[in-house]
Amino acid sequence: MAVTGRFVALLALGALPVVLFGADAAAGATVLAAWVAGCVLLGVLDLCLAASPRAVAIERELPGRLRLGETAASLLFLTNRGRRTLRGRVRDGWSPSAGAPSTRAAVRIPPGERRVLEQALTPFRRGERRTEHVTIRSIGPLGLWARQATLNAPGVLRVLPPFTSRKHLPSRLTRLRELDGRTSVMIRGQGTEFDSLREYVPGDDVRSIDWRATARRSDVMVRTWRPERDRRVVLLLDTGRTSAARVDNEPRIDTAFEASLLLAALATRAGDRVDLLAYDRRLRARVQGATGPELLSRLVDALAPVDPELLEMDWTAAPGLVRSVTSARSLVVLLTSIDAAGSSRALLSVLPQLTKRHMVVVASVTDPDVQATARSAHDRESIYRAAAAERALLDTARVSAAIRRLGAEVVTAAPADLPPALADKYLALKAAGRL
Amino acid sequence: MTPPDAAIVPRPDAGPRAEASAADDAPPGTGTAVAASLTVRAWLRRGAFWFGAAGFALVVVVIAALVNGVTGATGGPLDADNPAPRGGMAVAEVLEQRGVDVLPVDTLDEAEDAAAAGPGETTLLLHDRDALLTDEQLQRVGGIADRLVLASPEFSVLQALAPGVLLAGSSGDDRPLTARCSDPAATGGASIRADDLDAYRVDDATLPAGAQAAECFPAGDGAVALVRLVDGDRETVVVDADPLFTNDQVARSGNAAVALAALGSRPTLVWYTPGLGDVEVTGPPSLAELTPGWVTPLALLLGIVALAAALWRGRRFGPLVVEDLPVTVRASETMEGRARLYQRASARGRALDALRVGAVSRMATALGLGRAASVQDVIAAAAAATGRDPGDVHAVVLGALPATDRELVTLTDRLRALEADVTDAVDPTGGRTT
CATH class of the missing domain: 3.40.50.410 (von Willebrand factor, type A domain)
Known part of the structure; x- marks a missing residue:
């Protein structure tokens, strides 16, 4: 249960009749008691007429994973399974680091209908950002008292490391390719392994001539090398x-x-x-x-x-x-x-x-x-x-x-x-x- | 209510998922989310123990109150409705049983109203323990009834209603006093007994002419415990009724007989104990009289509004959300700590040593010397590169020891200058290498 600002204002409005009709203390007390009792009665009536916040089905739609610094849309589907129109506020219990700009929203769901709350999450911490529950405050038709319930609706958003260093990857891949190409002609040594034989072209390292293969063939053959793989x-x-x-x-x-x-x-x-x-x-x-x-x-x-x-x-x-x-x-x-x-x-x-x-x-x-x-x-x-x-x-x-x-x-x-x-x-x- | 937040926007769900949902097939009230918060019934069930304990405590209090009587509502000493040891309820009850109409009052106006039967049919018991009545009021009291019983009177009461009777102090210890009364009609019993009983003395000089004073229960030294003045129709009994007639003392010796004789001789007894209602109000009107009647209810209303506002703002919108916070440690903390340690201990030699070792290794790198190069090699190479005196370089890099902080600063500056010179000499473009 919760009261609204309107209820407080209504109570405060009781100052008027108390001042106007409270000529002496006894009359004032009577007016006061009547006013407070009336307000509480209206509140109870409002509470009885409010839609049940428990009769709500909740579904989530989450991207599941995103990189740190990116923004993802979190969708929260609320279905009113009760018989009355649900009016009130909804709070999605995201942890602060999930980066939700605001976790509260006003909703109005007629019976049997469904509404979606869309929210842009920008997590500012790596790891699993969670929400465990959704709290619904259902305000009565008079807007005085409200029913409140917290419903289990777990959601997980996995925030991945940003990998900002991937900007260095293209240049390193280029160097890797150069390494690949260069070693096939220029370099031989302990760190490379035999790839194939081909005919000698001017410029090849004479040390890589395979004399045994040259003897078998009529042409001069050189060995080619490539960097080690499958390490x-x-x-x-x-x-x-x-x-x-x-x-x-x-x-x-x-x-x-x-x-x-x-x-x-x-x-x-x-x-x-x-x-x-x-x-x-x-x-x-x-x-x-x-x-x-x-x-x-x-x-x-x-x-x-x-x-x-x-x-x-x-x-x-x-x-x-x-x-x-x-x-x-x-x-x-x-x-x-x-x-x-x-x-x-x-x-x-x-x-x-x-x-x-x-x-x-x-x-x-x-x-x-x-x-x-x-x-x-x-x-x-x-x-x-x-x-x-x-x-x-x-x-x-x-x-x-x-x-x-x-x-x-x-x-x-x-x-x-x-x-x-x-x-x-x-x-x-x-x-x-x-x- | 507050307007909807801009960042989280509810909208009708018109996507394909709306049809795909089970909402259309399922009857209302099924398939809802499991609530984490308790229903009212579950809440009551969970708190059953405490509710039970509170109810039990309440029952115990009620039973205890019923058994002990409502002792909380005690009045003052010798009040007709006070059952406490110092009250006067016992005497009042017995008098009622004997057909005397006992009328407890606490203002003068009420006392006058109560004595409607007329002064001849009424006994008035005046117990003005706080001496509240003025002389004027005491004169009015004297007019209410012909027969007055002045219970434990103060000086002013005696002065006004029983002139000639004086206070004679306490009779002292708890011993029985026998009647030995000059007028036997004044007493009902042979002896009285009470602790710390006040005694009175009759001063014949100030006694009004025509009045007769009967002195009973002499307590020695010419003082008596009871004085009965008769002046024509008027009869005044002066007695220290508190403690003589109180609930705990009245049953001792002949106290009860004296009480009944003093109070029960007429059909009406006005039991008058003056209260605050008799105090004449003087001075300007109080704040309470000046304020309008609605002020107190308004203050009450404001209190209720504040309570409601506290409920409104204080009601938590769902449970707290837990966030595991990461450990945040700056890596340079250890370095800062070590610097403070050096400074506090004035470890100049150690500090300069560290600076020199760093500078020498950087100069060695700049000068192209290998790891194996000794400090002497570096000094020689640096002197050669910069054209400085090797002895001077040696002093900067190795020799001089700082005795004061000023020397430390000077030496450090010279070291930095040497390092900069070496770097410049090796690389004229000014680029520094580490």
Whole structure:
């Protein structure tokens, strides 16, 4: 039950008769009692005549998934199954981050009819945005009292990572094609594999002449090469506590998502197989065995609800996780943060196990703030800040050096630059045939 | 009601889904959404325990009130309708049973109305415990009845209605007083007994001429507990009725007999305890008299309107929606913390050390020296590239230790200048490399 502003106004209007006819206190009290009783009586009558808010059937139509930053239309179909016209207000219980401009609407539904409430949702947080219920306030014909009920009508909108780094994809794909074409004529080496034999044309590397084939045929034959294909790329995302830190107003984990999406898009075009694991002390997401366009859609789907956990990353499980994906030699990309020797000790202790079998790349976000602070030193306070920043950079450099000594590669960049930097590292490794 | 929100627009559903829906086939009232909020009946059922507990408590209170009597409505001491220990209900009830018409009143006007039978047929009990009556009013009281009983009178009452009788203080401890009355008709009993009983004294000098005073129940020192003045038709009894006639004391010794003799001799007893209605109003009229009659009901109405408005605005439109908020940690917090630590501890050497190591590694990169290059190599290369004195460069990069913050700032500036010079010398275009 609820009362409306009109009821309050009607009650307040009682001041007139009380003043006009309340010559003494007793008469005033009588008029007051009569007025209040009349108002309540009208309210009860109104309540009895209001349509039941429970006799409403609810259906939803939602797009199901959309990228962060996009806008989706949410349709809410309300069918009045009662015998009276439902007039009142409806509230759809979207969580604030679903980005509904307003969750309330006035409705008027005659009996047996249906109305649709259309709403443009612009979620501003990744993950699953939910609504659990719809609240209907059915106001009586006099507009004084209202019946109210909350109906279960769950709806889920999955908000996917934005993948803004896909703007870097075309240029990297071009480089990949160049790599493809160039290696067929120009490069041979450990990282390429034999493709076919063809006749020699001037300009070919004489070292690639296949003398045995030339002896069999009357023409000079050269071997052609192509970049390795069907390699495995395993992306391991650290969703532990350090991934919650914001660098450049973006959590590290979101940068890691961007980087892994770009790398996965590139690698799957290059013919490699990409698997992804998100882990802290529990497996948060796992994508395995998908290729092509399906891979990206499965990746964003799996990553959408993953949030940083306030747990320390358990690096000792990392070798086991990678082994559970593949036992073949593969490119293992660890998306984590390398800050200080202390917090990176666990990572350093398991790296040898990984580098023994796999090519390992550790990708980490660096804070451009720290770099800028290290350069600015003009007064006493800023000198201390610069010193602290230099110390932080030195720590990172030391950890990076330690990782390199253990046989892994390190990619560090600012949040906006990390995805292309990781893609470039992948291309470089591929060109060098180190996968 | 508020206008519909612009962003969420209801419209008739004319899409194909309208036909596809089961609404046309299903009879009204079926297929509706499951309500999360409780119906009134379910709400009552869920709160059954509390409603039951409240009902039980109410029943207990009612029963307790019935058993104990309505003790809450007690009056003052020696009121005819007060059953409390200090009340006077026992005496009043007994007098009623004996055929005396007991009329409790609390204003002078009522007392005059009650004594309609005439002064000769009426006894008036005056118990002015708060000394509310003025002399003028006391004179009026004297005219109501021929027979007055002044119960526990104050000085002013005695002065006006029983001149010649004076207050003689307390008779002290709780001991029986025997009658020894000069006029046996004045008392009904042989002895009285009450704790802290006030005594009176008759002053013959101020006694009106022709009046006779009978003194009973001497309490020693010439004081007595009861005085009976007879002046022609007028008869006045002065007695400390509170505590003598109160419910808890009246049954002791001969108290009851004295009470009945004093109060029950005439068919009508006006039991007059002056109240606030007798207080003469002086000064300007009070605020309550000046305000019109509708002010109080209007204030009440405003209160009700405020309550309704609170219900209107305070009624929640459905349950709260839960939002899991993300953790927000700025990554540079640790750096800031370390900077504050350096500053608080004045760790100049450590701070400058960090700056020097950073600068040296950047200069080494700029000068094309490998990772393995020592600091001395870098100093030599930097001096050669910039044309500075190697000793000077050594002091900036390695040697000088800052003793004060000023020296720290100076050294840092020199370090920055050296680094800039090296960068410029290596790359004349000014582009910096890290």
